[in-house]
Amino acid sequence: MLRRNFLWLASKIAIVFAVIGTGFYSLVRALVPDLFYEPSPLSSVGPPEKFPEGVTFIQDRRLFVVREGNDFSIISAICQHLGCTVNYVPLAKTKEVKIKGKIVKEIWEFACPCHGSKYYSEGTNYAGPAPKPLPHFEIARSALTGELMVNTAKIVKSEQRLKL
Amino acid sequence: MKEAKNSLWVRLTWAFNPLTLKDAYKARVKNFWLHWFPPRIMKCSVSWSYSFWLGTISGVLFFITLVTGIILMFIYIPSVERAYWTIEDLEFVVSFGWVFRYSHRWAGHLMVVAVFLHMMRVFYTGAYKETAQTESYRYVNWIVGVILLLGTLFLAFTGYLLPWDQLAMWAVTVASAIGKTTPVVGEGAYSLLVGGTLIDQPALIRFYTLHCIALPVLAITLVAYHLWRVRKDGGLACVANLTQENREELTVPAVPIASRRFFLVALVTWIVVLIATLLFRAPLLEPADTSWTPNPAKAPWYFLWLQELITFTTIRLGDYTINGGFVGGVFIPGVLFLALAVWPFIDKSPGVATSKWFHSSRLWQNIIFTIICLSVIFLIAFSYYCRGPYWEVYLPWNRPEIPGRF
Amino acid sequence: MNGSNGSEEKKLVDIYKRDTFWIYAFLIILLVLTVAAFYRNSTPEWKRYQADYKNLLEQNIGKDAAAEFTPEIKQVWLKDININKIDRCVSCHLGIDVRQLTGDDIPKVFRMHPNNELIKKHPIKTFGCTPCHGGKGYALTKEEAHFTDSKGWIDVFLSKELAKKYGFEDYEKMPLVEINCNSCHVHEKEVAGFAHINKAKKNFDEKLCTCCHNFYGKGGLVGPDLTYEGDKPADLYDFAGIKTWEGLAPSVFSWHFLHFKHPYFVTLNTLMPNLNLKDEEIRALAMLVLSYKRVPEQFKVKPPAANVKAAGE
Numbered sequence: 001m002l003r004r005n006f007l008w009l010a011s012k013i014a015i016v017f018a019v020i021g022t023g024f025y026s027l028v029r030a031l032v033p034d035l036f037y038e039p040s041p042l043s044s045v046g047p048p049e050k051f052p053e054g055v056t057f058i059q060d061r062r063l064f065v066v067r068e069g070n071d072f073s074i075i076s077a078i079c080q081h082l083g084c085t086v087n088y089v090p091l092a093k094t095k096e097v098k099i100k101g102k103i104v105k106e107i108w109e110f111a112c113p114c115h116g117s118k119y120y121s122e123g124t125n126y127a128g129p130a131p132k133p134l135p136h137f138e139i140a141r142s143a144l145t146g147e148l149m150v151n152t153a154k155i156v157k158s159e160q161r162l163k164l
Numbered sequence: 165m166k167e168a169k170n171s172l173w174v175r176l177t178w179a180f181n182p183l184t185l186k187d188a189y190k191a192r193v194k195n196f197w198l199h200w201f202p203p204r205i206m207k208c209s210v211s212w213s214y215s216f217w218l219g220t221i222s223g224v225l226f227f228i229t230l231v232t233g234i235i236l237m238f239i240y241i242p243s244v245e246r247a248y249w250t251i252e253d254l255e256f257v258v259s260f261g262w263v264f265r266y267s268h269r270w271a272g273h274l275m276v277v278a279v280f281l282h283m284m285r286v287f288y289t290g291a292y293k294e295t296a297q298t299e300s301y302r303y304v305n306w307i308v309g310v311i312l313l314l315g316t317l318f319l320a321f322t323g324y325l326l327p328w329d330q331l332a333m334w335a336v337t338v339a340s341a342i343g344k345t346t347p348v349v350g351e352g353a354y355s356l357l358v359g360g361t362l363i364d365q366p367a368l369i370r371f372y373t374l375h376c377i378a379l380p381v382l383a384i385t386l387v388a389y390h391l392w393r394v395r396k397d398g399g400l401a402c403v404a405n406l407t408q409e410n411r412e413e414l415t416v417p418a419v420p421i422a423s424r425r426f427f428l429v430a431l432v433t434w435i436v437v438l439i440a441t442l443l444f445r446a447p448l449l450e451p452a453d454t455s456w457t458p459n460p461a462k463a464p465w466y467f468l469w470l471q472e473l474i475t476f477t478t479i480r481l482g483d484y485t486i487n488g489g490f491v492g493g494v495f496i497p498g499v500l501f502l503a504l505a506v507w508p509f510i511d512k513s514p515g516v517a518t519s520k521w522f523h524s525s526r527l528w529q530n531i532i533f534t535i536i537c538l539s540v541i542f543l544i545a546f547s548y549y550c551r552g553p554y555w556e557v558y559l560p561w562n563r564p565e566i567p568g569r570f
Numbered sequence: 571m572n573g574s575n576g577s578e579e580k581k582l583v584d585i586y587k588r589d590t591f592w593i594y595a596f597l598i599i600l601l602v603l604t605v606a607a608f609y610r611n612s613t614p615e616w617k618r619y620q621a622d623y624k625n626l627l628e629q630n631i632g633k634d635a636a637a638e639f640t641p642e643i644k645q646v647w648l649k650d651i652n653i654n655k656i657d658r659c660v661s662c663h664l665g666i667d668v669r670q671l672t673g674d675d676i677p678k679v680f681r682m683h684p685n686n687e688l689i690k691k692h693p694i695k696t697f698g699c700t701p702c703h704g705g706k707g708y709a710l711t712k713e714e715a716h717f718t719d720s721k722g723w724i725d726v727f728l729s730k731e732l733a734k735k736y737g738f739e740d741y742e743k744m745p746l747v748e749i750n751c752n753s754c755h756v757h758e759k760e761v762a763g764f765a766h767i768n769k770a771k772k773n774f775d776e777k778l779c780t781c782c783h784n785f786y787g788k789g790g791l792v793g794p795d796l797t798y799e800g801d802k803p804a805d806l807y808d809f810a811g812i813k814t815w816e817g818l819a820p821s822v823f824s825w826h827f828l829h830f831k832h833p834y835f836v837t838l839n840t841l842m843p844n845l846n847l848k849d850e851e852i853r854a855l856a857m858l859v860l861s862y863k864r865v866p867e868q869f870k871v872k873p874p875a876a877n878v879k880a881a882g883e
Contacts (some may be wrong), residue, residue, distance in 0.1 A: 015597045022604045026611075027231075030260045031238050035643045042640055091483075107431065118841075140763055143634035249654040249708065256658075256710040260611050324624060340695050424589045431596045438603045442610070456803040553805075565813070567820035569860075570718060570733050 033067065041054070041153040047164055048072065048148055055088050055108060064088060064110075067120075071161040074139045074150050075123055077110075080132040081107065084114035099124055110134065120156045136160065180213070180420065180516035188417040190507060201418035204411075208402035210422050214289070215400060217429045218282035223387065224315075224433040227274035230380065232268040240326065242372035244365045247328040248451045255448070263441055270440040272320050276466050279316050280537075283309060283504075287533055290518040290526060291401035292508045300397035303508035308390050310505045315383050317466055323374035324464050325368065333452035334461040336371075337363050342463075342470060350494075362454070402519045459553045459566055469543035475555070500536065558565060615711050618644065619662040623680055631670050636779070638794075639664075641659055643710065646698045657698035657707035659715060688763065702750050704728045726872060736823060736853065740765065752861035753800065758873040767861070769855035777845055792841060800863040811836040826856035 045058055045065060051072070055067045056093070062077045062085055080088050088110060095106040099120055110119040117128030126131045138154035139162045147161070168289070179191035179198060192198045208214045239258055241250045254261035259502025272347075286292060292306035325336045340363070344354040394400065403414055409473045416422075449458070470493050478488025507529075517523035522530055549560040558564065600763050627840075628636040644664070648655040665671035666678035669687070672682045683689050692702070698706035705727030705779040709715040716727045726732075728749065733741035747765045759770050780789035783796045807825050815835065818824040828835060830852040833842035847855070 009173075012594065015594065015601060019597055019600050019604065022608065024605075026260045026263065027235060030235055030258055030264060032259065034259055035257045035645070037647065040640065040642065040644075042638070112705075140638075143632060143638060144670065149638065245653060249656075252706075252708050256708065256714075263607055264610070331622065421586060421589075424586060424593070428589050428596070431593060431600065435596060435600055435603065438600070438607070442606060456805055459805045471752050494696075525641070533602075567809055567824075568719065568726075568804055569820070569822045570725055570821075 007013050032072060042149060042151045044142065044145065044147040046147055061150070070164045072139055072148060072164065073161050074137045076135050076137065079114065079117055079130060080134060081115055081117050081128070081130045084112055086110040086112045086119065094121040119129065125157065180423065181239065182420055188419050192419045193295045198419050198423055200391065201422055202399065203418060204415040205257055205418040205422045206399055206403055206406070206415050209400040210416065214402050215285060218278055218285050220426060220429045221433050222275055222282050224430045225271045225278055226383070227298050228271040228434065228437055229268055229275065230524045232271065233376065234449045235264045235374060236268060242326065244328060244368055247326060247368065251327045251448060261495060266438050266441040266446045269446040270444070271437045272323060274437065275467050276316055276320050279313050283313055284537060288530060289401070289521055290513065290523065293511065293518045295398065295401050295515065301393065302397050302401060302456065305390060305393040306508050307348035307505050308386055309392065311502065312383065312386050312390065314501065315379060319379045319383065320466060321464060322371040322379065325371045326375065327448055328368065328452045328460050330452055331447060334457050335463050338461055338471065339463045339467050342474065342489055345487060345490035348548060402565055459535065460551055460555050462547065462551065465544055465548055469540045472543040472547045492522040577669055589738060616661045617641065619679065620664065623664045626676070626680055646694060648698045651701065655698065655707065657700050658710055658802065659699040659707060660709060663780050690766060700725065702747055704750060735819060737849065738853065749857050749861045752858065753863040753865050754869050755871050756862065756881050759879045766854035769851060770858035772853060773847065773855060796859065796862055798862055798864050800860045808837070823856055823860065826859050827852055830855050
């Protein structure tokens with residue numbers, strides 16, 4: 001007798017929750033975007049031949065492709081302070097700085113026009129209000145098309161290079 | 165199950181499941197959702213065959229349009245360039261987008277039907293008249309009801325434009341041109357509504373604001389008054405002579421009898437809307453284009469009777485043509501709605517006629533009212549099925565279709 | 571009063587009980603309907619295609635390629651043409667620009683676009699799919715995207731089936747697409763690769779159409795202006811003649827076909843002469859006329875002087 005009542009009660013509760021739950025779920029799920037009118041995180045930036053030696057700015061993805069010989073890396077152009085796009089600043093004179101214990105000769109750096117944050121070429125923030133260095137994104141060569149693929153959802157170490 | 169008695173489930177739901185009469189009365193006082201109900205309600209109010217719960221159905225449909233509408237507002241963009249494509253995104257890209265869009269449309273159209281039937285029911289039962297119990301102002305509620313009927317039509321009309329497809333734009337062009345023919349206020353009202361001389365971006369944003377904010381706020385306020393008035397007037401007018409003596413016999417505790425039936429009505433209404441959503445697609449024609457008009461251009465179905473009236477009242481007498489747009493589109497419906505609104509003052513039937521369906525003392529009014537309602541319905545059906553290209557009359561199965569491009 | 575309470579309460583409980591039963595019955599129905607709605611929502615066509623594609627990549631190319639593939643709605647946003655022009659064909663036609671996916675063993679939907687030379691000049695990233703093929707680019711089901719039932723919708727999908735329906739012998743090559751090609755290549759006298767339109771343009775000049783018809787500001791005023799004839803909505807044609815002609819599907823294309831073949835059947839008291847052309851040439855002329863659409867001038871091809879189409883001489 002007790003079990004029958006319990007089953008009856010349990011099924012009543014289950015049905016009500018199922019109905020209400022699915023109702024609310026669909027309301028919320030409809031508002032989670034299924035499609036972004038933006039480039040997807042994993043996308044191509046173009047064939048490696050297209051990139052000259054040095055830094056190339058990709059405007060619509062807001063990142064820099066850095067080519068050193070046959071080594072490629074991608075660094076974000078979004079300032080870590082409040083999100084402005086940083087500028088690539090080639091230096092007039094080579095600067096010698098100490099990064100992570102090693103002396104490095106800098107020929108370019110990045111500077112943010114909004115509040116004056118400054119970054120070394122490998123991303124370390126050394127001046128201004130920026131709290132973190134500029135991140136490097138994973139770069140790979142597409143197995144399908146041979147083009148360079150950037151994945152803005154994967155951050156990698158600043159030393160990492162794609163060697164072609 | 166004694167342990168279950170104080171469980172969380174029982175504590176949350178005891179008000180909806182009272183086990184004794186005392187609990188039933190306490191529930192109404194202590195629970196927020198139930199506070200609208202009176203302590204006791206007349207049995208005839210709760211009966212299916214008196215009111216068919218049409219007022220509740222209308223209210224539930226309104227609530228459904230509110231909820232689905234809010235979700236749609238997160239996605240729809242009221243710009244003439246983008247509106248159409250956001251609707252197509254709802255169809256293909258947004259998860260459950262089609263559920264919300266179709267439900268919104270079917271709930272809206274069903275609401276127009278439901279409020280019309282509700283109005284008919286109140287008329288046939290003479291429920292806009294005083295009953296011999298308390299001091300009541302049922303005629304005020306009837307007038308508020310007529311305003312709500314017009315509000316419902318206007319809500320449906322403003323919503324119709326928003327998809328910005330050929331169906332929407334030309335239907336609204338036709339219907340607003342009808343309104344423009346009203347003397348004195350026509351031109352000004354048209355200018356306010358449309359924000360210009362053509363239906364374009366200004367019209368779209370005005371219709372959008374009317375449809376999403378101005379009219380719903382007005383409707384909710386009037387519905388709140390409408391329901392408060394019902395309570396103040398002693399509930400539904402279904403017992404002509406309610407006295408202290410027969411009170412106990414003729415009434416039942418509102419909670420849980422009425423509240424449970426209310427929930428049942430809401431549930432079935434939602435199910436009907438969901439079935440319509442699953443079975444029928446909401447139409448969407450090609451994007452709005454001012455360079456050509458679909459042939460024929462029909463007003464939304466609830467205004468088709470006006471389009472027919474205009475056709476019939478546009479009569480050529482030699483050199484002079486009667487302005488059917490005004491006579492059929494504004495004057496006749498205007499007179500009808502005015503007559504409807506002031507009918508409580510014209511109706512001289514005795515008090516005993518209230519609360520009964522088709523009371524003999526109201527025979528003539530009922531006949532005339534029925535003829536008018538049936539004519540409206542007939543005109544809508546005729547216009548929908550029998551009018552073809554160039555507004556010629558065809559048999560519904562013979563209606564020609566303009567061929568397509570390929 | 572108190573004595574009747576017992577039976578009255580029992581009657582109330584009966585109403586109450588019946589309503590409760592119906593509430594649970596309808597809740598179950600609602601649950602079934604909700605499951606149906608969820609089912610319809612969660613199994614969209616494109617997801618199935620993308621799952622199949624991932625397997626295909628793994629089989630044919632390798633695990634790396636399959637890992638690179640993210641299942642999501644893919645689209646080409648042709649902002650330069652129109653802010654709303656979005657082609658989602660690539661959500662199913664995933665191999666359209668993948669060199670390795672050619673060959674008869676690959677399912678048609680995933681195959682690379684044939685005619686590689688053509689695609690190099692009209693890359694998918696800038697042209698999308700619908701400017702050439704028509705159809706509802708923003709749709710995500712095959713039925714909607716490959717939509718041919720026009721009823722006023724100007725831009726139908728110019729499929730092989732449509733070409734077959736109108737008697738094109740080379741329907742496998744989707745000849746109707748030339749209509750959209752010519753909407754940009756309209757100023758060129760001859761374009762390599764046009765199987766039908768080149769001959770049609772020659773006929774247009776040889777038969778001296780611009781004696782009576784105006785075209786880009788030059789020509790006669792006897793017949794209607796042909797500059798944007800392809801944009802004319804179906805409502806503005808008179809189909810009375812078509813309906814009596816056996817074997818012709820009533821449509822704007824058929825109207826033009828019959829108008830070139832037997833002008834007097836289509837328009838009463840017409841001055842349009844019978845051109846005495848073969849059916850094949852007439853079909854090409856119908857395609858030519860339907861290609862005269864409003865396209866922003868920046869998209870129209872500006873040919874060198876030697877290849878300019880005579881706009882009325």
